[in-house]
Amino acid sequence: MSTTAPTRSRKAQIDRTATALFRARGFAATSMRELATELGLEAGSLYSHIKSKEEILHRVCFGLAEEFFAGFAAATLDSAAPIATQLRLAIEAHVRVLTRDSAASAVFLQEWRHLSEPARTEFLALRDRYEAAFRGLIQQGIAAGELHAPDAAFAALTLLASLNWLPAWYRPDGKLSPDEIAHRLAEQLLNGMRSYE
Amino acid sequence: MSTTAPTRSRKAQIDRTATALFRARGFAATSMRELATELGLEAGSLYSHIKSKEEILHRVCFGLAEEFFAGFAAATLDSAAPIATQLRLAIEAHVRVLTRDSAASAVFLQEWRHLSEPARTEFLALRDRYEAAFRGLIQQGIAAGELHAPDAAFAALTLLASLNWLPAWYRPDGKLSPDEIAHRLAEQLLNGMRSYE
DNA sequence: CCTACCGATCGGTAGG
DNA sequence: CCTACCGATCGGTAGG
CATH class of the missing domain: 1.10.10.60 (Homeodomain-like)
Structure with a gap:
């Protein structure tokens, strides 16, 4: 004491x-x-x-999953906002989680496969739900004529792929701040889905 | 005998x-x-x-690296062709390697860190050279007014990230053929860098 | 290609 | 939080 x-x-x-x-x-x-x-x-x-080595991995993986979901929920709170805006906010929220703790993010992205069952299956279900949330947003955007993409599922996959590569090259002491990175990524990725009609 | x-x-x-x-x-x-x-x-x-467990890993990683370089070289053989065309061919070649042996590709992308020195450093140098080749092509495209991107290095990184996510979701028995995947990826990624002026 | 084995190291526990 | 230790498993070798 x-x-x-x-x-x-x-x-x-x-x-x-x-x-x-x-x-x-x-x-x-x-x-x-x-x-x-x-x-x-x-x-x-x-x-x-x-209790065990895997307990640590479990905490890291599921803790990060919660952060990603919380960020997405906050970004899409205002469901009346333009989809492009919601998507931009969701991208920025995702990048903020990735840069806030890039080590944990890298573990979340790469090491989850060492979870034993049933945690592994639960984790994959969470990841699928998160991907589906992005896919849903993109689908809405296409339906509303705000976004353009030949395949929403494809677009969601490549979008998350681009974002998730970040922990591989992000350096906290690099010349770009987390906010600048988030902004640029959102800009570039939304640009690829812009509707010009 | x-x-x-x-x-x-x-x-x-x-x-x-x-x-x-x-x-x-x-x-x-x-x-x-x-x-x-x-x-x-x-x-x-x-x-x-x-000779050893690592020898296998070494062969897989460096063998794949060779395939990627060969694909890029073939795609950019005709240096008089429009940069957008060369970039499209390079993307398609990259995807072809990824889909032809997605297990080896996944190992190349994820397991290289288990190489011991000096192989690990050599491997990273090769990977950097490959990234630089894509970056160079994009820079040429921007200079020629064929492509548009706020930052060539950034664009190269996100482009390769989108492509390299493929082994994580590609299924040889899926509904999209390797060629269709290559075509769609090239289409979508080039679209994001199209110059509209 | 097998049998038999090496020293090293692993995650984890008992008992304090 | 340490000491002392468990059984299991590891990559790799000798000798055939």
Whole structure:
């Protein structure tokens, strides 16, 4: 009660350090001993804070999923706004999540396959729902004549692909700020779907 | 000399099976015993055909790199052709490699980080050169007034990102043929960079 | 291509 | 949070 830091922050610290390692080496190639060393303690000690290696991965993956959904929901709150505006806001929200924690994002995008069942299937269902949300927005935009694309599903897939490549090249100390990146990406991707009629 | 299949095809068979496993589980989480079982032999026997697990990964990654470069070179052979045409051909060539062997492509895109030095650095240099080739083409197109983009580097990055997402969703038995996919992707991505002046 | 095996390392636990 | 340890599994080798 007097000398040690609270457990909560230790757990968060473990998650954060593990996320960075999972990103750099991959989940399977990261050992708990490596993680412990990085945190300045012994491997066995980790287990007073967490239950298993996979529990960390689970928290990172599902935590990020929540952030993505929250961002999308906020971007489309005003359902009376032009679809192009909603889509722009959704793109910017997505990029904001990606840049706010690019290590966790990279783990979310690349390491989810190491989740065991049933978490893996649940995760994929969430990802599908998120893709479907973007697809739905694009479909609405096409129906309203605001957007143009030969195939909404195709457009949604390439749009998310372009965005999700970001953690691979984004550097927090780069010359473009997160907001500038979000703006440019939205500009370029919406430009490709602009309706000229 | 009379009863067994030639070693060359056995080695190719090992590469192919390993590639599928690396893709499904990741390089680090794939064991040589698993690979051996899949091939109907014992783990130790693999080593009469290969030197190490990483040797397989090395072959897959650098083999794919060669294919990508060959495709790009063929697409830009006629340097007098309009840049938009060369870019379209380069996109289609890239997609053709991705769809021809999507397992190897997924390994090329995701598992290269498990290469040890100096192969890892060499690989990244090749990837950079390839990106630079696309960037250069887009820059030429902008300079010639054929293409429009606020930032060539940005455009090259998002273009390759859209293409490289393909192995994640491409199914050989899907309703779109590789050629149709290549055509649509080229259409959509070039549309986003069309010059309207 | 197999049998038999090597040393190293893994995730995780018991007991304090 | 540490010490001491568990059984399992890893990539790879020797010798045939």
